[in-house]
Amino acid sequence: MVDPEKQPKVPVGYAQTKQARSCSIKRGLGIVGMALVAWWFLGRWTTGEHENVAPPLDVKEREKLFLSIPNGESIQATAKTFATHPHLAGSSQDFTDAKTMLKLFQDELGIRTPRSEPIFPAGTPKSRAATIALTEPYRSRSPTAWIDVYYPELDNPLGRSLDLLNEEGKSTWSVDLAEDGDPLDEDAFEYRDFIPAWHGFSGHGEAEGSLIYVNYGTKEIKRAEELGAAGVLLFSDPRDDGYVTVQNGFTAYPHGPARNPTSIQRGSAVYLSQQPGDPTTPGYPAYEHAKREKPTSIPKIPSLPISWKNAQRLLEEIEDIYADGTIINGRRRLSGKSSEAKVRMVNHVEYKITPIWNAMAAIPGHVKDEVVIIGCHRDAWVLGGADPISGTAALHEIVRGYGELLKQGWKPLRTILIASWDAEEHGLVGSTEYGEDFAEWISEHAVAYINVDVASSGSRWNVYGSPSLAHLIRNTALDVPHPVSKGKTLWDARDDEGPFKLNGSARVDVEYITNYERMEAKSAASKTGVSPLGSGSDYTVFLQRLGVASTDQGFGGTPYDAPYHYHSIYDSVRWQEVYADPGYHRHAAVARHLGLMAMRLTDSVIIPLNTTQYAFELEDYADSVERLALESKSSVNLSKLRSSISSLQKASIALDNEKAEAEEKFKDALSKLPHFPRCRAKFFAQVANWVKYFLGIRTSEPAEYFHPNRWEEYLSHQILDHEDVDLPKNPIFEFIKAAKRVSRANKKLIAFERGFVSEGGIKDREWYKHLGVAPGKWLGYGATTFPALSEAIAIDRDLTAARHEVARLVELLDKLAEQTGNFENK
Numbered sequence: 001m002v003d004p005e006k007q008p009k010v011p012v013g014y015a016q017t018k019q020a021r022s023c024s025i026k027r028g029l030g031i032v033g034m035a036l037v038a039w040w041f042l043g044r045w046t047t048g049e050h051e052n053v054a055p056p057l058d059v060k061e062r063e064k065l066f067l068s069i070p071n072g073e074s075i076q077a078t079a080k081t082f083a084t085h086p087h088l089a090g091s092s093q094d095f096t097d098a099k100t101m102l103k104l105f106q107d108e109l110g111i112r113t114p115r116s117e118p119i120f121p122a123g124t125p126k127s128r129a130a131t132i133a134l135t136e137p138y139r140s141r142s143p144t145a146w147i148d149v150y151y152p153e154l155d156n157p158l159g160r161s162l163d164l165l166n167e168e169g170k171s172t173w174s175v176d177l178a179e180d181g182d183p184l185d186e187d188a189f190e191y192r193d194f195i196p197a198w199h200g201f202s203g204h205g206e207a208e209g210s211l212i213y214v215n216y217g218t219k220e221i222k223r224a225e226e227l228g229a230a231g232v233l234l235f236s237d238p239r240d241d242g243y244v245t246v247q248n249g250f251t252a253y254p255h256g257p258a259r260n261p262t263s264i265q266r267g268s269a270v271y272l273s274q275q276p277g278d279p280t281t282p283g284y285p286a287y288e289h290a291k292r293e294k295p296t297s298i299p300k301i302p303s304l305p306i307s308w309k310n311a312q313r314l315l316e317e318i319e320d321i322y323a324d325g326t327i328i329n330g331r332r333r334l335s336g337k338s339s340e341a342k343v344r345m346v347n348h349v350e351y352k353i354t355p356i357w358n359a360m361a362a363i364p365g366h367v368k369d370e371v372v373i374i375g376c377h378r379d380a381w382v383l384g385g386a387d388p389i390s391g392t393a394a395l396h397e398i399v400r401g402y403g404e405l406l407k408q409g410w411k412p413l414r415t416i417l418i419a420s421w422d423a424e425e426h427g428l429v430g431s432t433e434y435g436e437d438f439a440e441w442i443s444e445h446a447v448a449y450i451n452v453d454v455a456s457s458g459s460r461w462n463v464y465g466s467p468s469l470a471h472l473i474r475n476t477a478l479d480v481p482h483p484v485s486k487g488k489t490l491w492d493a494r495d496d497e498g499p500f501k502l503n504g505s506a507r508v509d510v511e512y513i514t515n516y517e518r519m520e521a522k523s524a525a526s527k528t529g530v531s532p533l534g535s536g537s538d539y540t541v542f543l544q545r546l547g548v549a550s551t552d553q554g555f556g557g558t559p560y561d562a563p564y565h566y567h568s569i570y571d572s573v574r575w576q577e578v579y580a581d582p583g584y585h586r587h588a589a590v591a592r593h594l595g596l597m598a599m600r601l602t603d604s605v606i607i608p609l610n611t612t613q614y615a616f617e618l619e620d621y622a623d624s625v626e627r628l629a630l631e632s633k634s635s636v637n638l639s640k641l642r643s644s645i646s647s648l649q650k651a652s653i654a655l656d657n658e659k660a661e662a663e664e665k666f667k668d669a670l671s672k673l674p675h676f677p678r679c680r681a682k683f684f685a686q687v688a689n690w691v692k693y694f695l696g697i698r699t700s701e702p703a704e705y706f707h708p709n710r711w712e713e714y715l716s717h718q719i720l721d722h723e724d725v726d727l728p729k730n731p732i733f734e735f736i737k738a739a740k741r742v743s744r745a746n747k748k749l750i751a752f753e754r755g756f757v758s759e760g761g762i763k764d765r766e767w768y769k770h771l772g773v774a775p776g777k778w779l780g781y782g783a784t785t786f787p788a789l790s791e792a793i794a795i796d797r798d799l800t801a802a803r804h805e806v807a808r809l810v811e812l813l814d815k816l817a818e819q820t821g822n823f824e825n826k
Contacts, residue, residue, distance in 0.1 A: 056409035059603070066595055067480070069404055070397035070588040076577075078396045079584075082378070083389035083573050084187050086194045089379035089423035089430075090154050090354035097378055098147055098357035101420045104396060105145035105361035108403035118146035119357075122437060123287035131438050134362050134415055135369045135445050143406070145361040150433040151353050152278035152286040153295075154426055157198040159348040162233070162304060164317070164341055165208075171344075175310045179569050180262040184254040187383055188569040195382045195569075197306070198347065199234075200426040201270040201279065203299040206346045207231030210338040211314055213321040215331075215511075219778045221299045222271050231345045232303040235311040236265045236566070239509035242516075242559025244498070248506045253570055257500065257562035257579055261309040266381040266567040270427035271297040273775045275767035276540050277432030283767060285437035286429075288353070302347035317341050330514025358430045359420040363402060365412040365602065370746065372601045373417045373442075373548075374398065374450045374594065375431060375538050377424030385572040386564060386580060390455035390587055391554065392420065397591035398598070412602040414447060421538050424453075425567075428540050435541030442546050447750055448601050448609070449542035449550040455590040456581040457564040458557030461493035463530055464783075465551030466543065466753060467614040470528035473551060476597045483585035490589050494529060498560030508559060516559060527620075528613065532773050536781030544770045547754035549609060553593070555586045605742055606663045609749040611820065612656055615649040618813075621772070621785040628794045629802075636793060636802050644813035651821030652752075658823050659745040662738070669738040672731045748820055755816030758808060762788045763801070771809060 057065060081100065087093040099117070106113055120127035130146045133139050163171035181192025203221075207230035217224070221232050238245050238259050250258035270279065278286040279295030306314075315321060317339035322332045359378070376391040383389075399418060402410075423429035435442060448469065465473055474491060482488035523531065533543055533550060543550040557564050562579035565571050581587055600608055622638055622645060629636045756772035768774045768787070776784035777791055784790050789805035792798050 057405075062405055062408075062410055062603075063479075063596060063599065065408065066401040066405060066599065067592050069401035070394075070591040070595075072584040072588065074400065075393045075397060075584040075587045075591075078393040079385065079389055079573050079576065082392055083380075083383050083385045083576075086191050086382050087378070087380055087384070088195055088382075089356055089426055094379055094422065095355075095357055098359045098420070098422065101359040101378060101392075102145055102147055105143075105359065105399060105418070108396075108399045109143040109145065109361060109363065110403065110406060111143050111145050111361075118144075120146060120148055121288055122148050122150045122285055122433065123290075130360065131417075132441055134364065134371065134417065135441070137368065139364060139368065141364050141411075143361065143363045145359070148358045148360060148434065148437075149288075149355050150278075150286045150358070150422075150430065150437075151288040151290070151355055152423060152426075152429050152433065153280045153292065153351050154354040154356075154423065154429075155201060155204075155349040155351045157196045157348070158350050159346060160196060160198055160304060161344075161346040162306065162310075163344045164314070165344055166341070169342075169344075172341075173313070175306060175314075177264075177304065177306065177310075178262070179264055179307065180260070181569060182254050182260070185570060185572055185574045187572050187574065188254070191382060192569055195266070197264040197266055197304070198349065199267055199269040199303050199305060201268050201298045202304075202347055202349055203269070203302045204347065204349045204351075205300075205302045206344070207302050208342055208344045210340070210342055211317055212336070212338040213315065213318055213334065215334055218780065220780070221269050221301065221303050222274075223778070225299055225301045229301060231301050231347075233306050233311070233314070233345070234265070234267075234303065235306045235308055236263065237311070238308055238563070240512050241563035242498075242512065242557070242561070243502050243506050243508050244500050244560065244562055248502065250500070253562070253565065253575065253579075259308065259563045260565065260568075260570055262307045263565045263568040263570050264305050264307050266305055266425075268425060268427045269299050269303050271299075272427060272535055272781075273777050273779070274765045276428035276535065277436065278429055279427075281433075281436075283436060286433045302345055304345055304347055314339075314343070327510055330511055330518075332511060356422040356430055358422055358434055361399070361418040363406070363412055363416040363418075365415040367414050367743075369445055370414040370447050370607075370750070371417050371445045372414055372447050372450070372598050373419065373542070374452075374598050375419035375421055376452045377421040377430065377538055379422050379425055379430075380571075381425055381567045382569045383572050385574075385576040386457040387454045387566065387571060388424065390457070390576065390581070391452040391590075393584070394452050394455040394587050394591040394594065395420065397588065398595035401591075401595050412599070413605075414602045416598065416602055419538075424538055428535075428538055431538035432541045435546060439546060442542065442548060443754065446542065446546070446548045447607055449539055449548045450594055450598050450601075451537055451539040451550060451552040452554060452590060452594055453537040453552065454554045454556070456555045456576065456584075456586040457566075458555055458561040458580060459493075459496045459498045460556055460558050460561075461490060461496065461553065461586075461589075462556050463494070463551070463553040464533045465530050465553075466533070466549040467528065467530070467617040468549050468609040468611055468749075468752060469551050470530040470613055471610045472597060472600060472608045473530050473553075474528065476600065477593055480589055480592045480596065483589040490593055491529075493555070493589070494523075496558070498558045498562070500560050500562070502560070513559070527617070532783040532785060534773075534779065534781050534783035535775035540775075543753070544768050544774055545757075547757035547770060549750075549753045551597075554590060555581070605666060606659045607746045607749045609752065611749060611752045612649065612652040614752065615645065615652040618645045618648070618772075625786055625789055625793065628790055632793055632797060634793050634797070634799055634802065636799070636806065638806065640810050641806050641813075644810045644817070648813050648817040648820065651817040654821045654823070655745070655748055659742075659749070662741040662745045666735075666738040666742045669731070669735040673735055744823075752816070752820060755819065756812065758812060760808070763792070763796075771805075771812060 087097050127148050162175035164173040166172050177197050181189045183189040209230045224232050244250050246258045250256050252258045253260045274297045279297045280292040281290050320335045323335045326333050376395040377388045421430035477491035478489050480490040539550040542548040757769045758771050762768045773785050774787035776782050792801040792805050
């Protein structure tokens with residue numbers, strides 16, 4: 001830490017208390033940072049005629065250089081570094097991977113390796129400072145990297161069994177609960193027994209009873225428990241694999257593209273739509289010695305994942321799982337029959353406090369109080385070739401690209417925070433604990449959160465995000481080449497199909513294709529091509545609790561792709577290279593899009609958030625509510641809600657005009673600044689003298705006392721506490737006024753998403769605070785817009801509650817409109 005007593009002193013023209021100074025600096029930090037934009041722009045647009053140093057790259061050159069960095073060889077190396085061994089959250093392999101990621105951050109960003117490893121237990125001063133100091137005025141200007149250690153309560157499997165019983169209660173068949181691990185996939189073969197097939201956060205216990213088939217069972221373990229089920233068995237059915245099935249003549253993996261019948265989908269049993277993160281520390285961070293609460297978001301009944309091969313045998317015990325051949329709305333009617341034979345299941349798990357490791361890196365920007373966050377989780381159920389190492393490889397390519405830009409003299413306008421999250425698979429634990437730990441800091445400083453998880457598991461590019469990011473997502477995708485088709489862009493990849501061509505006799509399950517066509521129609525109806533975010537990955541805490549505009553993306557499967565062996569040992573490097581992304585071209589495209597989008601969020605003077613798109617999309621949310629009300633025969637008056645939406649639209653259009661004018665004034669003021677001097681220290685000394693002259697401070701103090709790396713402090717004290725004073729008609733002061741106006745517009749753009757956050761949250765799952773969008777209560781990861789209102793109508797069927805939710809939305813939107821459209825003190 002720098003000793004302030006050893007730094008050159010800065011003259012202060014009036015007394016300030018420590019608290020006042022702190023408030024002054026915090027209040028003015030964004031504006032002071034914007035003053036640094038002068039240096040940032042001038043360093044790019046003007047160069048002293050006698051200087052020999054090559055000027056930094058301009059915007060187009062920076063973007064061209066960045067797009068050239070991601071490549072298949074580098075991505076393959078990252079994949080083999082992380083996805084050729086198991087790395088379950090909290091394991092020794094996971095810790096090793098966290099340190100490997102830390103080393104990658106250090107190497108790529110030119111960070112010196114410190115004497116002691118920067119691994120900090122969460123909640124300690126060093127952990128707190130690593131994040132909070134990023135936005136402090138005297139923070140180091142060099143990139144940093146560290147690891148935060150959280151201590152959630154996680155479970156590990158002890159004993160599991162599943163037996164079919166005869167009338168005497170004796171086992172007639174024991175299910176193997178294992179995957180075959182074909183040696184053709186060497187990594188899957190080597191680690192076939194390394195991670196047992198079980199559910200994270202599952203209920204500890206034993207159960208015995210008859211079998212009953214519930215089809216998709218979309219309400220899964222939570223609703224089964226509520227209805228009195230003794231236990232739950234889950235399996236992946238090949239009928240959801242589209243056309244690429246053994247039934248249609250394809251060979252099973254690893255000898256062909258069809259699903260391996262022994263593959264098992266592990267996963268988390270946590271009630272994610274109720275709350276993510278550590279169930280024993282709801283709403284606050286899982287420090288090592290945190291107070292623990294009795295969890296309410298995990299099941300009490302046991303559950304086990306099983307393979308399709310074993311599920312087939314068990315289903316034979318139920319004579320007819322369907323009532324008849326009738327199909328209603330694309331769904332078969334279930335018989336509701338149960339088996340005569342019973343099964344006994346055992347799921348013994350041990351819950352214990354377990355360390356997890358978030359590997360973090362930061363690139364400080366000129367505007368320190370605005371931060372763009374990029375993240376991907378690192379842990380996997382087994383090997384994680386697609387989930388999450390395809391995303392981790394893409395993240396590494398972004399870091400490599402930024403590292404190369406730094407070597408070329410680039411420094412971002414805003415700060416960039418990069419995260420390799422841990423324990424996502426158990427229930428978004430690492431990101432959630434970080435978000436709860438630094439909630440106030442994130443709410444104050446985060447511009448946007450950019451997520452990647454599965455970068456590649458199929459042929460079609462899928463993208464999700466806040467409506468305010470939709471235009472940026474699309475425009476950036478139009479500037480990224482298509483990964484495999486020349487002459488096309490990444491945006492065109494939204495319509496790509498898989499490679500497997502079929503003959504006329506190929507069959508596909510009617511329920512699967514009905515669901516698929518519904519999703520296709522919903523996507524086609526989108527006005528932006530960007531779907532809303534529900535949950536299921538690490539953006540959840542940022543968007544759904546803290547109100548940070550967020551996005552997620554990746555290539556997924558279609559009916560013509562090889563089935564993805566989700567959370568199986570066969571989610572491997574070999575499967576990725578043979579079927580999902582030969583050559584890693586899709587990985588590279590995702591890296592290019594994410595990194596370029598983050599650069600545009602980082603380096604644009606006006607943050608490219610489109611609040612007007614958001615405001616108009618709310619009309620679609622209201623239309624959806626009216627359809628639900630019609631279907632449930634509820635009479636809900638939405639006229640006041642629509643009026644509030646209209647007011648917000650007008651306010652947002654006014655903000656559009658304000659930000660355009662602010663940017664124009666800023667660029668005009670920038671063009672009138674003095675030519676960028678060769679001697680930066682001399683230039684800053686001149687700034688100091690101008691300020692002192694204006695404030696009536698004597699200028700006799702030697703110029704060398706004005707430390708060039710601390711001029712933000714000087715401006716904080718001398719200018720920003722005099723906001724009501726008319727500045728002289730000097731180019732420097734005109735620029736500062738323009739920068740302040742830009743900063744005010746940017747703060748309104750950032751605050752727009754925050755405006756949907758209600759402290760009261762959503763009924764029965766108050767952890768979720770966003771009243772605009774949330775994961776549906778019974779939709780798994782799927783999004784529900786106006787969630788509290790929609791669920792009051794469709795699920796609770798409570799008209800009084802629905803009217804209350806309308807009133808809450810009206811109050812929230814009216815307040816947001818007032819904040820968005822108020823431009824006093826231009």
